[in-house]
Amino acid sequence: MDQDQTAVAGAADRLVAAFGRHDTDAYFAAFAPDATFIFHNHPEVLANRAAYRALWQDWESSLGFRVLDCKSSARDIKVYGDTAIFTHRVETRAMFGGEAVTSHERETIVFRRDGGQWLAVHEHLSALPGA
Template sequence: MTDTRTAVLAAADALVAAFGRHDTKAYFDAFSPEATFIFYNLDRTLASRAEYEAEWALWETRDGFAVRACRSTGRNVQIVGDVAIFTHAVETDLSIGGEAMTNRERETIVFARQADDRWLAVHEHLSAAA
């Protein structure tokens, strides 16, 4: 179980690090193509990685969206067979339209072990911090 937990945390760390440096290729590569996304600031569920990538590109072009840094705290991993549920508090420095801001949120990312033993994210749920 410890090796599995370590592998899931490494996958989560890579995902968060890519997000924090606005490395869209590495960030989206951390997700399965079939991954789904629920964000509190969207009125709909994004039903695939491709839908999220299109939304992200819209944020960049329409809103001037850019991630500057990201910090993950209060991390927990729950292993259920070949599925892992990663929860954490996330603080993100970003800019929108040239204006700097910091978001404080809670996030659940569900990872699934792949046939090659990699852990890919298959679902992300983001909520505003209380």
């Protein structure tokens, strides 16, 4: 793994760890303000970090949403200059309506080098086939 791939892996590790402990401030800080989001379980593209954070807060208040744990596997990183594509499988345990639910998904996160750090600028989450 070269230096850029190592740096992207570190950024991805911090993002996944913050998500897994439901640390919303650290999690959303891993995304650029203009980041976009596509989720298989949400009908609309979220045009920026603020839109996703508002949806997250709605899930918390209306569904009792809380992330309990997140595991990342089958990771791959491709770096193209100041852009990197990180793909992985995620297993997430979360609370919804007082019930713990486990989901198995695959995810692509696009990172951009920004002032010496790697920030996520796009996330695409899809259901893992057969899960």
